[in-house]
Amino acid sequence: MDTDGSDELMAVLLGQSAPDPGDAPAAARYDAARRDMTELREQLHLIGDRLAAPDGAQGTLTPSRPRWVRKGPLALAASVVIAAGLAGTGILWSVAQPSGEHGDAKLGREGMMACARVVADGTVSRKERVGGLVRVVLTVDRYLKPDRGPRETSFVVPGEEADYFRPGRPMVVIVSRFPGEPVDSFTGEDRATAWQWMSAALPASRTLECTDPG
Structure with a gap:
């Protein structure tokens, strides 16, 4: 049985459905992973905005709630993705823009x-x-x-x-x-x-x- 949230993290990353509500610990880990991935996507978008802004116009703006307070696989994944995002705007563009051919709003x-x-x-x-x-x-x-x-x-x-x-x-x-x-x-x-x-x-x-x- 997964106890550190890694299975739930992969489920969120792959777009899989939530676990059985009867499994309360797994459902809680899934919800936590989904919240953190939503916050990660938002942070990536804000980083992308800063990288794309003209010189001298790179202000900072982040939601005011404290972020990334949990430790474990999800925090590690977040660090890896943010580091990759900082390596180039091309990565950020592919992650942070709405995708799909039908105009679905995602990011x-x-x-x-x-x-x-x-x-x-x-x-x-x-x-x-x-x-x-x-x-x-x-x-x-x-x-x-x-x-x-x-x-x-x-x-x-x-x-x-x-x-x-x-x-x-x-x-x-x-x-x-x-x-x-x-x-x-x-x-x-x-x-x-x-x-x-x-x-x-x-x-x-x-x-x-x-x-x-x-």
Whole structure:
């Protein structure tokens, strides 16, 4: 039996289905691997943007949640892929761009927007435990997707992220349409920059289909 997550990592990399929900440890490892691969893809895209930017325009922008805190095969795989990405933009281009002949949204900023259920800027107003998860309520100042929405929107995050989503904290969030996908958030000065690139990516995202997570 695999106990370090390597089998689940390979399943995510190969696009295989999740394990039997009855096998709780394997299902948890699969979900963790899927979350980390989503974050890895996002990091690769951001690295690609920096490499492709003109000299003097290479700012930094990453989602505000701490990343790559787990150790083991997945962290090693992430390090290898990021190192390969830094070796040349050609590798990054093939990994970080939407693929397929039918315009399916998989990766990249337009893909993130196409697969988003909610993109909003606001302030965390409250949170509550729901089993091992945390339901976060955001008081919204403005929506990007959908165009308009209620004064409050909510989403669910893993219990270990509860301290990050503290009441009173302003942030921009991207909530996937797929349950179980990580919520990307931007805080501080990154909020304005994130809103800018999200707004720029929104028109093209409307031409993409999003049928699968990641």
